[in-house]
Amino acid sequence: MDLINHLSLGFGAAFTLQNLLYALVGCLLGTLIGILPGIGPLATIAMLLPVTYGLDPLAALIMLAGIYYGAQYGGSTTAILVNLPGEASSVVTVIDGYQMARKGRAGPALAAAGIGSFFAGCVGTLILAAFAEPLTELAIQFGPSEYFALMVVGLIGAVVLASGSLLKALAMVVLGLLLGMMGTDVNSGVVRFSFDIPELTDRISFLAIAMGLFGYGEIISNLSRPDDQRQVFTSEVKGLMPTATDFRRMTPAILRGTALGSVLGVLPGGGALLSAFTAYTIEKKTKLHEGEVPFGEGNIRGVASPEAANNAGAQTSFIPLLTLGIPPNAVMALMVGAMTIHNIQPGPQVMTSNPELFWGLVASMWIGNAMLLVLNLPLIGLWVKLLKVPYRLLFPAIVLFCAVGVYSTNNNSFDIWMVAAFGFIGYLFIKLGCEPAPLLLGLILGPLMEENLRRALLIARGDWSVFITRPMSATLLLVAAGLLLVVLLPSIKSKREEAFVED
Template identity: 50%
Template sequence: MEIFNNLMHGFSVAFALDNLMWAVFGVFMGNLIGVLPGMGVLAAISILLPLTYTMTPTAALVMLSGIYYGSQYGGGITSIMLNLPGTASHAVACLDGNPLARNGKAGSALFMLMFSSFCGASVGILAMILFSPMLVDVAFKFGPAEYFSMMMLGLLAGATLAKGSAIKGVAMVVVGLLLGVVGTDVNTGTMRFHFGVLELSDGLQIVALAMGLFGVADFLKNINRIGGDSKVTSAKVSLKSMRPEAGDIKQSRGALVRGTAIGAAFGILPGTGPTIASFISYATEKKVAREPRRFGRGAIEGIAGPEAATSASTQTSFIPTMSLGIPGDPVMALMLGALIIHGIQPGPQMMIEHADMFWGLIASFWVGNVLLLLLNLPLIGMWVRLLTVPFRYLFPAALFFVCVGVYSTNNNLFDVGMVTLFGAAGYALIRLRFEPAPLLLGFVLGPMVEENFRRALLLSRGELSIFVSRPISLGFILACVALIALLATSAMRQRKAREAVQRAESAA
């Protein structure tokens, strides 16, 4: 009954005029970003982050969240119509979505995309409602030692955000930690790592870092991309053509249930996210199918399962971020940064201290997903036409908004210079196959890790045993040790695999 009352209160917050307006704006922008290939959700949230400075924390989080899950809807449209995934989590949708479109069934494929996304998101929201309040019981047992251990686990989990080498992921987290301590120490007033530059006395701006690493770096990565290489499928899409064909729903019921369950489970785990969930869902459907040969040639289950998994995972990924302060993917790391900008500390006590924002956000998820259905059905023709926007117009415009956005935060050209520097650094990291996402996570969590470490040692009078003498902290420390062992094992396996490939090539 208490949960129901909280949810009703959340809907009253979500339907407040300003929150509703920003929800509409967020899901519309997210949809647009998902439709346009190359405009990643990370870059988009980074560009729009300065907008949140003048907004209430609830409105800011509602808008940024709408961009995130709105892009999941839009990315599937690109996959089906262009055979080009707008987001990484929709790469699987290309396998069966595009063959369906080429066979004249684009309407059915798009309907299943939206229907399964809505179902998966709804179950993901229910999971968030049920699981998040369970952490309230342990909220008051968290002290500085527990927060430090938990954040260390988050940093180590952040290393798994990197594709490829786990060592590179850890290295990026360490670089982020170092960047996070630039500026004036809050305890002693000493300026650290400023190199004589007075503008660095207040530390690096998260907006400049995020925009540079994702917005400008993304522009530099795609600067030589030639628009028009991919053709939009000639299938005509209208509201009438989007009616499901006979047997589509019945054929996809099992895939919807399995995909939703997989997505909800993987969204809760830090470091997994919707991309892994969608691939595992597709592999599961192919395993359980009576005719596996249909997959890759236009199987409707190949859209239903992965899309439900993607949407469910997108919603449940808010659970570790909001309830524990541990972001599950790079977008959640940016969400964490947005909360910190507004002076809100994510963690188990967030549901108590900021109940209006927490339950208002959950209610806004349902409002946003209904808005996405209402937007996509009549505007599907417009989304398809937008797929032909040339990159030579899209990315310079995005770069202009990056510069305007970062300048507007402090009215300081120094921040624009920092964006340029971080953009060049981000592009270099991408070329060297270093993922910038763990760096951002280290930057966001770094100051909090340092502060809680100091507070814990002050309370224990310098005794490090405080981190293992308290049960919850000990649990997080043991999880850290297990994760380090897992990362080390993964690194050794990758090294052996490379050596085996080199031996095979030399023998040939």
């Protein structure tokens, strides 16, 4: 009964003309920046923070939240259409979404992403409303050793995720971890592996690597072929909505992705990102139906499940922010800044001292998700028209947008050179048949993993048994060991190699 009263208070606060207008502005901006390669919600929210000075606190937070989860919708569009993951969570969507577009099924891929995102967003918001307090208590129980174990599971999952040989997948993860070690050491403040290049003291930009490996790498690969052999997209795109078979296959995948994202999104330190990778891994482990396209070749489940997972995670990532005052990611840290601007102290007291703000923001997420579905599904035809742009015009535009997006993040021309360098590396990976997705996961999780490993050992005074004496940590490490053992079993390994036949 309390929940109904709280939600009625929230919808009463959110259903004003001003707040509905700012929700629409946030959703439109979020979708737009998600579609434009290289310009993410982090840069946009940072630029718009000064604008929120003159706004009502609830209106400001509604708009910024709309930008955040709107970008999750928009990010899938460029991932599917032009093989560019604008956001870290879109890296997984690229794998099957782009292949669907190449086969003339961009419409169903975009629809699957939109429907999965809408359903997961609604469920994630419901969980935020109903289970904020108990889920926060679960997140509190995660110490450094648990986070380290969780990230080990994530990296093992990345090996399972990659197609092709296990050796190449392991090599990609290790390379990602090594790249993640570059920069300033968090504990000692010593600069490592920077080669006396000042720009590398703050680590290599994730965006530069992602854009280079996926965007520029694919462009170089296409330009290396003669015009008649250059396959980017098919000329005709038929059937903009998923078929009945597609719906039957993607519905359980959306449910699995939503459940996973809702739980992992609560965890600070990349839970929403990890959920997208884990959701894809789980889908690849489930049995293929008769006549179903293999993963990596345009399977609709490979789009629907990770998109549902990252959107559910995006909603539940508000739980530690609103209930503990702990921002789980960089975007949420900016939300803390927006709250501070309006003299609101994020934490448990928001729910009691400012219930209209808390429940109004929760209610606005349902409104925003409905707006995004209405905005995105009718526009599928418009996005698909991008496929008809001649490649000689499309690739310079992609190069330009990537360069502008990467430069605008840090205002540093060095990042543009990094994108170009990783573009050539991405082309080599294509030639060698290596999947870059595990490298990116290693790059993101590596620094967090090292930080939590060292923190856990400092607390335990160097006693390594801390990872097996704590029940949750030991359970997660057992899961990681089980995953690795299963993949290495000869029977599983042979079936895996049959499933991922390299071109």
